[in-house]
Amino acid sequence: MGTRLDSIDIAIIRALQKDARASFAMIAKTCNVSIDTISKRFKKIENTGVARGTTVLLNPKSFGCDCVGSFGIRADFSHIEEVLQFLKKIPEVAFCAKTMGRHSVFALAIVKNVGVLNEVKEVIKGHPMVREITTSIWVNEILLCPENFDLPVIDGGAQIG
């Protein structure tokens, strides 16, 4: 089950979701605690695995990638893992997971253009265990909102860990 977070932890997470470089002094001020507390809590958030770290959000277009597409793949049931490993080796595939429901595998590719997306599709289709693949091209207004996570607030002195 989840790790317990209190209101200070959540204030830190919410602030860093918006700007990972936010100063601990500012967060400390809004929480009315010392900078030291914030820095200790942040270490705890990382050490307990609630956060994997911090990162910058990059614009793929600046790196020549204009097209995002997703693939819904149905694979031979006993070879799903094999297909997944195959997908992981394709450099354009940014994300892939074994799924339940409509498809066996769901993959997301970030590529230069639609032509390259088609090439990736054909490579996947060429795998002997892939039975069916449906492609969707994501239109350029992808909205991302990682803040939509509900954070389980457990107040009253409960601490992480």
Place this chain on the structure above:
Amino acid sequence: MDKIDLFIIEALTKNARTSFRQIAAALNVSPDTIIDRYNGLQEKGVVRGSTIVLNPKEIGYNAMAVFMIDLSPNNENSKKPFDSTLIVETLIKMRNIIVASKTVGDHDLMAIGVIKDFNHLAEVRNEIAAVEGVKDMEVSFWTEITELSPKYFVI
């Protein structure tokens, strides 16, 4: 983008809180240079922002799901097509939906959400189904990886 820019991007991708002084020392330039370059990368839109990468499993989310949504071709009341932009915006405002986009291909819209359990999956599905204009939907979900993309690209 030159070597300095790429070095900054790489350092901050691994840890967005890396101090500019540290990056400057590694490159043998002044911290002001790094600050200028970082601001430049933001102005040019190469860097869209920075964020903390959460592990959803640690906060009670055990799965992720992709909702592949088909829209009704026509709004029976207004006799006009539904505004897909408006529907995408409605989706992304929903709790637990972290990505939403219009798509060309098999479906009209796609949304990715974080899921606590089966009941919760049904709840999120029903919430999407209740949006006006949503005609049909297919759902796939996964439990093994709950990180969206290690690259964390934003468009």
